Amino acid sequence: xxxxxxxxxxxxxxxxxSPSLSAQWALRxxxxxxxxxxxxxxxxxxxxxxxxxxxxxSGIWMRTERAEAPGSQPAGRPPLATFGNxxxxxxxxxxYQPWVADLLxxxxxxxxxxxxxxxxxxxxxxxxxxxxREIIQLPQKIVIVYESNYGIRTIYTDGRPLPKQxxxxxxxxxxxVGRWDGDTLVVQTNNFRGALTNMPGDGWLDGKGDPFTDxxxxxxxxxxxxxxxxxxxxxxxxPKAYTRPFTVRVEQEIVADGSEMIEFICHExxxxxxxxGRAP
Amino acid sequence: MNIKTAVVLVGIxxxxxxxxxxxxxxxxxxxxxxxxxxMTGAVTKFEWTNPHAWIYIDAKDETGKVANWGFELAAAxxxxxxxxxxxxxxxxxxxxxxxxxxxxxxxxxxxxxxxVASTGQKLFAGANQGQTx
Numbered sequence: 395x396x397x398x399x400x401x402x403x404x405x406x407x408x409x410x411x412s413p414s415l416s417a418q419w420a421l422r423x424x425x426x427x428x429x430x431x432x433x434x435x436x437x438x439x440x441x442x443x444x445x446x447x448x449x450x451x452s453g454i455w456m457r458t459e460r461a462e463a464p465g466s467q468p469a470g471r472p473p474l475a476t477f478g479n480x481x482x483x484x485x486x487x488x489x490y491q492p493w494v495a496d497l498l499x500x501x502x503x504x505x506x507x508x509x510x511x512x513x514x515x516x517x518x519x520x521x522x523x524x525x526x527r528e529i530i531q532l533p534q535k536i537v538i539v540y541e542s543n544y545g546i547r548t549i550y551t552d553g554r555p556l557p558k559q560x561x562x563x564x565x566x567x568x569x570x571v572g573r574w575d576g577d578t579l580v581v582q583t584n585n586f587r588g589a590l591t592n593m594p595g596d597g598w599l600d601g602k603g604d605p606f607t608d609x610x611x612x613x614x615x616x617x618x619x620x621x622x623x624x625x626x627x628x629x630x631x632x633p634k635a636y637t638r639p640f641t642v643r644v645e646q647e648i649v650a651d652g653s654e655m656i657e658f659i660c661h662e663x664x665x666x667x668x669x670x671g672r673a674p
Numbered sequence: 675m676n677i678k679t680a681v682v683l684v685g686i687x688x689x690x691x692x693x694x695x696x697x698x699x700x701x702x703x704x705x706x707x708x709x710x711x712x713m714t715g716a717v718t719k720f721e722w723t724n725p726h727a728w729i730y731i732d733a734k735d736e737t738g739k740v741a742n743w744g745f746e747l748a749a750a751x752x753x754x755x756x757x758x759x760x761x762x763x764x765x766x767x768x769x770x771x772x773x774x775x776x777x778x779x780x781x782x783x784x785x786x787x788x789x790v791a792s793t794g795q796k797l798f799a800g801a802n803q804g805q806t807x
Binding site: 502503504505507509510512524525541601653656657658659660662663664665666669670671 | 700723728751752754755777
């Protein structure tokens with residue numbers, strides 16, 4: 395059987411079996427959700443817009459569970475990334491600098507994954523985590539609250555330039571500025587901490603440990619295709635870790651059934667350090 | 675597509691379907707996939723917490739010795755999205771848990787299935803952490 399067929403069939407099964415958010419406690423009506431003739435949310439309704447006519451990205455978003463075989467993406471579209479491996483769609487793998495091979499060996503059992511350490515996740519871990527994230531679009535800034543590990547990120551859209559490297563202290567989330575290119579929000583981020591600090595949890599792009607460094611300039615192109623779908627093309631330009639820039643696609647789906655973000659205090663009952671021998 | 679292929683695909687589907695709540699922690703750093711464990715015992719404590727919920731039971735190990743064992747589940751937030759609550763299990767309930775032992779040799783494991791002995795009800799279905807892909 396052909397691999398692509400397996401992927402398609404598996405994806406269909408996944409879609410059919412994925413747990414429904416409606417299993418949560420009593421849901422409240424969610425305003426602003428367009429409804430179809432059947433009364434259900436119309437996810438393909440037009441993209442909502444703010445009063446200034448820009449697409450409104452606000453909402454709670456879940457990653458899609460869609461996967462594809464390496465190299466099978468349509469021409470001209472970046473391959474889909476997954477939480478476990480952002481490079482999964484590249485037949486030849488990612489364009490690592492030579493030192494990265496040793497680092498990946500060290501990271502092989504995910505011992506220092508920030509996700510497990512309750513530290514801020516890397517930018518693509520946040521985009522692809524199974525827990526949702528809420529985008530709050532304001533006139534001068536956009537705030538993203540990530541439920542997993544309570545990441546909070548500010549994207550300034552007031553026209554300020556990207557700061558020079560070294561101006562802010564190195565940030566776990568980097569320093570982000572955004573501007574609109576037509577209906578696409580283009581966000582650039584720099585001044586990351588990154589893997590070269592050699593601190594546990596620093597500089598992880600995915601569960602496999604693909605690194606980023608303080609030299610990373612991240613470019614994210616957010617496009618809300620319709621009411622229900624958000625596409626984010628993420629370009630990693632990090633000459634210290636990769637020989638050339640590369641781009642991956644993230645897909646997210648709106649939460650439209652009235653379910654909410656759920657409190658997630660990661661240090662509440664953290665056993666990871668104990669189980670990995672780093673705490674009594 | 676023959677039956678065998680279909681079964682394999684459904685298996686893959688179930689595996690993937692479980693993903694929305696799986697990925698918090700780094701399974702490989704904590705648990706040994708080659709050390710399966712199956713135990714039955716009464717619940718002594720049920721911790722409805724993040725980043726993982728935990729079930730503690732008094733159970734006999736392979737040597738016949740009764741000890742208190744801790745089993746890690748998915749995050750409470752993820753379990754809640756699937757409709758489970760902190761009242762889904764209580765101290766005294768007898769459960770059979772299958773999972774994977776901790777690497778450090780302590781009385782801890784990752785729970786893959788939790789079944790209530792008296793009713794056969796499967797709790798927290800699809801909510802095990804599993805190996806993150």
